[in-house]
Amino acid sequence: GxxxxxxxxTLSVQEGDSAVIKCTYSDSASNYFPxxxxxxxxxxxxxxxxxxNVGEKKDQRIAVTLNKTAKHFSLHITExxxxxxxxxxxxxxxxxxxxxxxxxxxxxxxxxxx
Amino acid sequence: xxxxxxxxxxxxxxxxxxxxxxxxxISGHRSVSWYQQTPGQGLQFLFEYFSETQRNKxxxxxxxxxxxxSNSRSEMNVSTLELxxxxxxxxxxxxxxxxxxxxxxxxxxxxx
Numbered sequence: 001g002x003x004x005x006x007x008x009x010t011l012s013v014q015e016g017d018s019a020v021i022k023c024t025y026s027d028s029a030s031n032y033f034p035x036x037x038x039x040x041x042x043x044x045x046x047x048x049x050x051x052x053n054v055g056e057k058k059d060q061r062i063a064v065t066l067n068k069t070a071k072h073f074s075l076h077i078t079e080x081x082x083x084x085x086x087x088x089x090x091x092x093x094x095x096x097x098x099x100x101x102x103x104x105x106x107x108x109x110x111x112x113x114x
Numbered sequence: 115x116x117x118x119x120x121x122x123x124x125x126x127x128x129x130x131x132x133x134x135x136x137x138x139x140i141s142g143h144r145s146v147s148w149y150q151q152t153p154g155q156g157l158q159f160l161f162e163y164f165s166e167t168q169r170n171k172x173x174x175x176x177x178x179x180x181x182x183x184s185n186s187r188s189e190m191n192v193s194t195l196e197l198x199x200x201x202x203x204x205x206x207x208x209x210x211x212x213x214x215x216x217x218x219x220x221x222x223x224x225x226x
Binding site for chain 2: 009020028031032033036041042043044045046049051089091093100101102103104105
């Protein structure tokens with residue numbers, strides 16, 4: 001079935017610490033995995049994505065790792081700042097056909113305490 | 115480049131009414147996807163259009179429909195509104211398959 005599990009649902013860290021959010025997916029045909037950040041009153045904003053031919057991708061303080069065999073991928077945020085506080089969603093592309101359908105995880109509310 | 119725009123931003127309707135939401139994609143993007151976001155169900159895929167053709171549809175009743183115009187603008191319609199249709203409706207546009215989807219700010223629909 002179509003399913004993306006995301007953990008934890010809430011995460012509280014001290015400013016400067018690292019935060020890790022993990023997702024597992026069920027569709028073995030998934031080959032595109034974006035991460036979105038959503039702030040209150042706004043639409044989701046892409047922060048990083050990874051494709052199945054890559055195991056790890058980094059962009060400044062943000063990194064994503066992908067393990068296709070285990071069907072899981074993770075978001076790592078280092079040196080967290082208060083402005084990182086938001087809801088984070090992982091997603092996985094659905095199926096191998098020519099469609100842009102994304103299956104989203106339930107979201108992680110990240111709180112960074114100053 | 116202007117981002118994805120959605121109109122209206124807020125709507126209040128009563129049960130049984132119908133509603134039409136509009137989405138203007140980023141210039142040059144031919145794919146438009148719609149999602150429903152609720153606290154209980156999270157972000158759920160409604161449908162996707164590419165070059166005026168519906169490519170995929172989520173598990174929603176037939177009351178939910180959409181279309182795309184030749185300029186890639188898209189509309190979604192919900193008929194016979196139910197209380198459970200209260201949600202944030204998000205539109206996302208992209209260049210095509212497996213390309214980055216950019217979301218608009220959403221239309222918040224409240225059904226009374």
